[in-house]
Amino acid sequence: GRLASRAxxxxxxxxxxxxxARCSPDGLPGDVVPVVSGLLREMRSPPEASAPEGDEPVDPDAEQVDPEPVAAAETCRGEQVATPTLVGQLRSLSAQENAGRGAPWAADLLRTLHVGLDDRVGDRTALLADQLRSPDRRQRIDAVRMSGGLIRAWRGPYEELVALVGAQLSDPEPRLAEAASHVLEELFGLAAPAADALAARLADRPGDWVKSWPSGPPGLGSTVKALARLGDARALPALAAALEQPQVAHDLGFAVGR
Known part of the structure; x- marks a missing residue:
């Protein structure tokens, strides 16, 4: 506890x-969300001072220290995450911060924290919402995926969180937008707060309405399926276009059945 507040x-x-969170989750402070959000903002900020002149340069041929092994942790609802050891985390984070770079363990640390928070749905939702507003796209990709796991595992008021996931659909980073569309596809009716964002992406990317694969029949794009599962009429042009394809998408019947 002292290290968490005095490091x-x-x-x-x-x-x-x-x-x-991993060893004694009951010991987490009640204000863990604003604390973690503040730490993430600090970690994204550039270092205030560079290394003093005269420091020896890093030898590229020097022996590299292998990262600490990563263990697996699992919540009571089956959400599994990687949990690096504390020694490995401290070594890696210290080295990265001294070099003025982002911490590579940040995503794993946040997953571990979510495991510890477990059924504290309000705290986890607030933390994910903050992550989804981050300028760091890698952090947002991770938050999108963790949001899907949380929403499927626990009941809660997720309207704001789903809307923030939907906001990622307009991001130019394809991995982020794809991750968001796949998560929304699996939420069915719970994806309603993202309906407008889904419709906008659908209209903007007609080439993604039907996906073709090297082998096997084509399939509907995840954005089409997400909107169709909401029963939203804005999915109809994409469904009609899929019907006109030489080979019908294998999942078209399920989408039309909505």
Missing amino acids: PSPGLRLAALAQL
């Missing part, structure tokens, strides 16, 4: 909180 760098404090 000299935000990365080390986040690592300590993640370890606390």
Whole structure:
């Protein structure tokens, strides 16, 4: 607990909180969400001072230290995450922060923290909402995927979270937009707050309405399926276009059945 509040760098404090969540989740502070959000903002900020002149350059031929092994942790609802050891986290975070780079363990630390929060749905939702507003696309991709796991595992008021996932559909990073569309596809009626974002992406990308594969029949794009599963009429042009294909998409019947 002391390291989580007194460590000299935000990365080390986040690592300590993640370890606390892993070993003694009841010991997490009540204000863990604003604390973690603040730490993430600090970690995204550029370092205030560069290394003093005269420091020896890093030898590219020097022996590299292997990262610490990663263990697996699982929540009571089956959400599995990687949990790097505390020693490995501290070594990696310290080295990265000293070099002025983002911490590579940040995503794993956040997953571990979510495991510890478990059924604290309000805290997890607030933390994911903050992650989905991050300027760091990698953090948002991870938050999109964790949002899907949370929504499928626990009941809760997810309207804002789903809308934030939907907002990722307009991002130019294809991996982020694809991750968001796949998560929304699996939410069925719960994806309603993202309906307008889905419709906008559908209209903007007609080439993604039907996906072709090297082998096997074509399939509907995830955006089409997500909107069709909502019973939204804006999916009809895409469904009609799929019917006109030489080979019918294998999942078209399920979508039309909605």
